[in-house]
Amino acid sequence: MNDDAQRDQQPLDDPADGLFGETVAAGYDSDDGAEFDPAVVARTVDVLHDLAEGGPALELAIGTGRIAAPLAARGTTVHGIELSRAMARRIDGKPGAERIHVTIGDMTRTRADGDIAPGEFALAYLVFNTISNVTTQDGQVDVFRNAAAHLRPGGRFLVEVGVPGLRRLPPGQDTVPFAVETTGEGLTSGYVGFDQYDVATQRFRSVHVRVSDDGAGRVYSVPFRYAWPAEMDLMARIAGMRLVDRWADWDGSPFTADSEKHVSVWQKD
Numbered sequence: 001m002n003d004d005a006q007r008d009q010q011p012l013d014d015p016a017d018g019l020f021g022e023t024v025a026a027g028y029d030s031d032d033g034a035e036f037d038p039a040v041v042a043r044t045v046d047v048l049h050d051l052a053e054g055g056p057a058l059e060l061a062i063g064t065g066r067i068a069a070p071l072a073a074r075g076t077t078v079h080g081i082e083l084s085r086a087m088a089r090r091i092d093g094k095p096g097a098e099r100i101h102v103t104i105g106d107m108t109r110t111r112a113d114g115d116i117a118p119g120e121f122a123l124a125y126l127v128f129n130t131i132s133n134v135t136t137q138d139g140q141v142d143v144f145r146n147a148a149a150h151l152r153p154g155g156r157f158l159v160e161v162g163v164p165g166l167r168r169l170p171p172g173q174d175t176v177p178f179a180v181e182t183t184g185e186g187l188t189s190g191y192v193g194f195d196q197y198d199v200a201t202q203r204f205r206s207v208h209v210r211v212s213d214d215g216a217g218r219v220y221s222v223p224f225r226y227a228w229p230a231e232m233d234l235m236a237r238i239a240g241m242r243l244v245d246r247w248a249d250w251d252g253s254p255f256t257a258d259s260e261k262h263v264s265v266w267q268k269d
Contacts, residue, residue, distance in 0.1 A: 013086075014085065014086065016083075016085070017083065017084035017085060017086045017087070018083050018084060019133070019222055020063070020083070020084040020086065020087050021084065021086050022086040024086075024087075025064065025084065025086035025087045025089070025090060026086075028063070028064050028087065028090065029064050029066070029090060035066075035128055036066065040250075041066065041067065041070060042070070043250045043251065044067055044127065044160075044250050045067060045070045045071045045074060047158075047250050047263075048067070048071055048076070048123065048125055048158070049071060049074045049075075049076050051122075051123050051125075051156055051158065051265065052076050052122050052123040053122055054076075054122075055077075055121065055122025055123065055152075055155075056076070056077040056078070056079065056116045056120065056121050056122060056123075057071065057076050057077065057078050057079070057121065057122065057123040057124070057125065058078075058079050058080065058081070058112055058121045058123070058124040058125070058147075058150050059071075059078060059079075059080045059081075059124075059125055059126070059127075060080075060081050060107040060124060060125070060126045060130070060143065060146070060147060061081070061082060061083070061107050061126060061130040061133070062078075062080025062081065062082045062087075062088065062091070062100075062102060063082060063084075063087045063088075063090075063130075064087050064088075064090035064091060065080075065090065065091035065094050065096075065097060065100060066128075067125075067127055068080055068091070068096075068100055069091060069094040069095060069096040069097055069100065070095070070096060071096070072096035072097070072099035072100050073095045073096030073099075074096075077099060077116070078096075078099060078100045078101075079100070079101045079102070079103070079112045079114055079116055079121075080100060080101070080102045080103070080112075081102070081103050081104075081105055081106075081107045081110050081112055082102055082103075082104060082105075083104070083105065083106055083107070085104055088102050088104065101113075101114040101115070101116075107126075107134075107143055107146060108134060108139050108142040108143050108146060109142060109146060110146070111146075111149070111150070112150060118149050118150045119149065119150065119151070119152060120150075120152055121150045121151050121152065121155055122151075122152065122155050122156070123151075123155060123156050123157075123158065124147040124150050124151055124155070124156075124157045124158070125157070125158040125159070125160075126143070126147070126157075126158070126159050126160070127158075127159075127160040128160060129160070129161050129162050129224070129261075130161075131143060131159050131161050131227075131232075132161060132162075132224035132225055132226060132227075133222070133223075133224060134225065135203055135223050135224065135225040136225065137202075137225070137227070137231075140225065140227060140232075140235060141235050141238055141239070144157070144232075144235040144236055144238065144239040144241070145238070145239045147239070148239040148240050148241055148268055151241075151268040152268070153268060153269070154267060154268060155267070155268045156244070156265050156266065156267050156268070157236070157241060157265070157266045157267075157268070158263065158264070158265045159232065159263070159264050160250075160261065160262075160263045161227075161232075161261060161262065162226075162260060162261040163228075163229075163259060163260055163261055163262060164197070164204070164226040164228075165178075165195060165197075165260075166197065166199065169197065174196055174197050174198070174199075175194050175195070175196045175197075176194060176195050176197070177192065177193065177194040178193050178194060178195060178206075179191060179192065179193035180192050180193075183213075184213045188211070188213070188215070189211045189212055189213045189215075190210075190211060191208070191209065191210050191211075192208075192209045193206065193207065193208050193209070194206075194207055195207075197226075201225075202225055202226050202227065203223065203224065203225050203226075204223075204224050204225075204226060205221055205222065205223050205224065206221070206222045206224060207219065207220075207221045208220045208221070208222075229246065229255075229262055229264065232264065233264075233266075236266040240268060240269050241266035241267060241268050241269065242266060242267055242269065243264065243265070243266050244265050244266065244267045245263075245264065245265040246262055246263070246264045246265070247262065247263045247264075248260075248261070248262065248263075249261070249263065250263055
């Protein structure tokens with residue numbers, strides 16, 4: 001196969017889709033990470049369904065509907081905001097998809113359209129570290145403000161996000177590995193993932209390196225900004241919300257100094 005034919009077979013990424021273009025979206029739902037485990041998804045959906053209390057829910061960065069589709073299938077009305085059309089297209093055909101309305105746009109400022117107006121949602125939520133994809137403090141504050149603008153009085157905003165692994169940084173180093181998997185004869189293929197931190201700016205980069213059995217490699221890098229739980233509490237206060245719950249996981253376990261992530265819930269005043 002010549003180079004032109006190979007290029008013709010490659011998915012074309014639309015720059016408007018940001019970091020989650022067709023190349024990423026095409027394989028997103030085949031991820032074998034823990035977040036895609038049906039039991040994990042079911043537990044997440046249970047929590048969100050209970051928090052919505054029968055009212056409509058808004059997912060910021062709805063993606064491929066990993067959470068929204070099963071939540072809608074449970075009977076919760078779900079709207080979503082998503083920057084990437086390539087990701088949003090994957091919602092179609094999933095059980096519950098017919099109950100989901102998606103607005104394409106940036107979650108820092110886009111208002112959901114459709115049959116439910118901003119100011120009428122019972123729940124807004126943002127899962128799987130996606131708040132960190134917004135790489136400035138001002139942008140993250142805008143996410144909180146946008147979520148609050150969609151909520152009715154007493155409505156709740158939930159965020160699931162990892163705690164930065166700075167305690168694992170050796171003195172003088174900026175990189176923390178989170179996955180090392182070797183495969184193949186002679187351990188010549190596999191996957192390495194690591195986070196590289198800039199503690200002065202609170203920005204970090206997750207780097208994913210995959211090498212196939214034939215020796216071909218691919219490097220994929222995603223920029224993030226971490227924010228400590230207390231900083232997010234202040235963002236919530238700026239947006240007119242207050243903390244009502246914080247757990248170490250979706251099972252409601254207590255958040256401690258050793259927790260690797262938090263699931264936090266703020267309520268609109």
